[in-house]
Amino acid sequence: MFRYWISSLSARLWLISVAALALSLPIITAIVLYVFNQFPEFMWQRDKDMKTAQEVAAGLRFDDSGRPASIIFDRQTAWLVKTAASEILYRVCDEAGNILLQSPQGRLFGTLDSKNLANEATLREKVMIDGRRFDLVTLGIDQQGTRFYVQVATSEIFNKAIMNLKLKPIPEIFGWSLFITMILFSLTFPFTVRRVMRPVRVASGAAASITPANLKTRLSYNDIPSEIKPLLLAFNDALARLENGFKVQQEFLASAAHELQTPLTLIRGQIELQPEIKDKELLFFEIDLMARHVRQLLHLAEVSESQNYHFAGVDTVDVAQDVVEYLARKADKNQVKLQVDAPDALPLLTADRSALFILLKNIIENAINVTPPYGAVSVAISDSSIQVQDSGPGIKAEYLPFLFDRFWRAPDAVHEGAGLGLSICKEIAVAHRWRLSVAPSAPGTRFIVWF
Numbered sequence: 001m002f003r004y005w006i007s008s009l010s011a012r013l014w015l016i017s018v019a020a021l022a023l024s025l026p027i028i029t030a031i032v033l034y035v036f037n038q039f040p041e042f043m044w045q046r047d048k049d050m051k052t053a054q055e056v057a058a059g060l061r062f063d064d065s066g067r068p069a070s071i072i073f074d075r076q077t078a079w080l081v082k083t084a085a086s087e088i089l090y091r092v093c094d095e096a097g098n099i100l101l102q103s104p105q106g107r108l109f110g111t112l113d114s115k116n117l118a119n120e121a122t123l124r125e126k127v128m129i130d131g132r133r134f135d136l137v138t139l140g141i142d143q144q145g146t147r148f149y150v151q152v153a154t155s156e157i158f159n160k161a162i163m164n165l166k167l168k169p170i171p172e173i174f175g176w177s178l179f180i181t182m183i184l185f186s187l188t189f190p191f192t193v194r195r196v197m198r199p200v201r202v203a204s205g206a207a208a209s210i211t212p213a214n215l216k217t218r219l220s221y222n223d224i225p226s227e228i229k230p231l232l233l234a235f236n237d238a239l240a241r242l243e244n245g246f247k248v249q250q251e252f253l254a255s256a257a258h259e260l261q262t263p264l265t266l267i268r269g270q271i272e273l274q275p276e277i278k279d280k281e282l283l284f285f286e287i288d289l290m291a292r293h294v295r296q297l298l299h300l301a302e303v304s305e306s307q308n309y310h311f312a313g314v315d316t317v318d319v320a321q322d323v324v325e326y327l328a329r330k331a332d333k334n335q336v337k338l339q340v341d342a343p344d345a346l347p348l349l350t351a352d353r354s355a356l357f358i359l360l361k362n363i364i365e366n367a368i369n370v371t372p373p374y375g376a377v378s379v380a381i382s383d384s385s386i387q388v389q390d391s392g393p394g395i396k397a398e399y400l401p402f403l404f405d406r407f408w409r410a411p412d413a414v415h416e417g418a419g420l421g422l423s424i425c426k427e428i429a430v431a432h433r434w435r436l437s438v439a440p441s442a443p444g445t446r447f448i449v450w451f
Contacts, residue, residue, distance in 0.1 A: 014189050021185055022178075029174040048159070049124065052077075053137040053152040056090050060101075066144035068092045068100045087158035089129070093149045100148070109151070129153060199223040203232060216243065309431055313348035314356060316386060320379050323360045327368060335373040338364070342381035349451060351432055359428045362421040363388045363447045371444070384451055390444040400438055 055077050063069040071092075073081060081088055081103060091102035091109050102109065108130050127136045134153040141148045203219045210217050218236045221229055271277055317340070324338045331338045349356075360379075367377040370392030380387040395403070395410075402408045404426040429436045435450040 013193055014186070017189060018182065018186055022182060026178065029171070029178070032170075032174075048162070049135050049137045049152065049154050050139075052088065052154065053090075053139045053150055056092075056152055057139055057141050057150045060092065060141070060148075060150075062143055066146055067094075068143075068148060071101060084158060087155045089134070089153045091151050093151065095147050095149075109153070126156075127153065129155075132157070135159060196225070199225070200228060203228075207235065210239065309352040309355060311350055311352055314351045314353045315346070316349050316356070316381050317342045317346060319353060319356050320360055320381055320386065323357060323364055324379070326361065327364055330365065331368050331377070334368055334371070336368050336371045337374075337376040338368075338379070339376060340379045340381065346381065346383055352428075355428045355431070359425045359449065360386065360388075362425050363449075366390075366421060367392070367444075367447070386449045388447045389441060390446075392444045394440055394443070395438065395445050397440075403438060404436065 055073065056071060059071045059073050059077075060068050061070045061072060081090070085104050089103050089105055089108060091106045092100045094100060099106070099109070125136050127134050133156045135156060136151060136153045139150045139152075141150060199222065203224065206217065206219055218239060219232045221232060224232060320340050320342070324340055328338065364377060364379065367388050367390035371377055371390045372392065375391040377391070378389045380389070399410050404422045406420060406423040408423075426436060428434075429449065432451075437448045437450065439446045439448065
């Protein structure tokens, strides 16, 4: 399980992403803190000073003549100005530099030159007030055609104290943010990858379902990541080549079988016409055996191609009776009894009648071959299966995995054959999406075709 997890693409993406996140977030945090500590006036101070000046200007109240009469602050600003009266200074002047309003400690502005206010409008500068460094902001205001100026000075010590209070929790906030982000990312990433990889899993399922019976199937590129499309293209190209090779093989098999039929018939006829030939029965046996192999090759070529099937409603009992009648002479010759057990009425089965006939013929013929004289072969038919039971010696357990392989014959087989009969049955079952099973029975063996 661990080796599978380590080799998983999802697991590797998860590990790489978590590692990248774990490395990048601390680096970003360090950069942000460095910028805040090295350039505080650009990050906090100047914007805060300008905002304070704008709040003073917004709180101005004018009399009927248009001159500033008072300043009304919101609750937070009023508390801040009152508490830090010696750290935050403000005043309102006219164009002549006359002080109209000022903070309780505004007298400290007295050392400043207020004659050139017009040149200092919306100006930020550092000044010395009462022996301390202050950040001064001057803001111009127009009221009824008259220009007034608001000046706010904030001590550097106060600004730094406020900035430190704001910066102090940032490392802890970033730390917790990093931890929570890592946890959430680690939990959600597998689901994300699983959803992204869903088209790949669908393509894998489609590839696993491809068999020689459906080589025309191709994998879809819908929603497939562009990095994986070349792999699917190569797979589809390989399928096309495989389909062509399989088609050529089947065509050769069918052509060879057709070409062999006529010479075998002619040879048999010539032997029959030559009275001087000895051991004719042995020759006829070999020729008939070869002809049987040729017919099986033809059947194999036919049942391996899906376009050769013609599906329709089929009466399974009727087909089984036809097979029994076809094999009656062989059964009588081997002194084997054939019997069909079926209910009076069964629903029609969607199948190719000829293919079903060949399948049952091969299984029942094999059952006749292995059943001893005076034995019986029974065919039990239901709406879900057909079961063929012989009374032979049974099949060894080690032979069961190879029964449906092409050209496989048991080492101790006593009956002549090419090992194609059951492989033909398998091809037919696959084409119909049926299932073939073999089970030992007392006595003999039971072959079951499950619909």
